[in-house]
């Protein structure tokens with residue numbers, strides 16, 4: 001028994017890097033290369049989409065069996081269905097994460113660096129959730145960053161098991177993207193789809209590409225958590241996202257600088273407030 005406990009503690013100590021002194025940035029190349037061998041490759045189709053999942057709303061994965069609900073009622077149907085967000089959006093105050101992306105090219109090394117920067121930023125800006133780097137699978141639910149053919153993940157834990165996959169391609173190195181996908185993993189939708197967005201944004205529907213229209217549908221079932229609309233959130237699209245001709249598909253009040261929307265490099269104070277209010281509502 002004693003040997004088993006000692007072994008478990010040893011394995012735990014090499015799997016979890018919680019202290020700043022053990023930052024994955026210090027050993028980026030070896031850490032990510034090691035972790036690649038410890039986590040099974042996700043099963044994906046020829047487009048990089050996990051088997052059994054469908055990509056909707058630009059960067060969100062949902063189980064294929066939920067696709068008919070989504071196509072009929074949008075996310076509101078899923079939010080209200082038993083299959084969606086069954087249980088707490090994240091089970092504990094510790095969010096373990098790993099990356100299986102090899103740092104064997106400058107581009108991929110940069111991608112890993114952006115992941116670690118985002119997680120460090122999350123840890124520095126709030127004390128509600130702790131994001132802890134791991135190098136091997138653990139029994140607790142954890143995020144695994146994988147090399148994909150785009151940037152996409154699920155909203156909250158909609159799949160069984162302890163692993164929540166986030167897919168990033170070499171094109172996902174813009175600083176805000178890892179944080180954006182982590183916010184999805186924590187259960188948050190795109191800011192411009194909030195139930196109250198029509199008070200803050202005017203949508204130019206005729207300028208949106210046909211296959212993007214669902215990305216601007218209002219999600220009346222999503223909660224704002226009582227927080228103000230945040231034009232500069234990492235979860236807000238840029239004014240020209242999905243435009244047919246480059247003209248803005250969203251118009252904003254005069255006090256808002258559209259140039260800064262969808263361009264923020266890191267989580268805003270309101271983004272952080274979303275995490276705290278959802279996971280630490282009592283403070």
Ligand SMILES: [Zn+2]
Pocket residue numbers: 058059060180184190
């Ligand atoms: Zn997104």
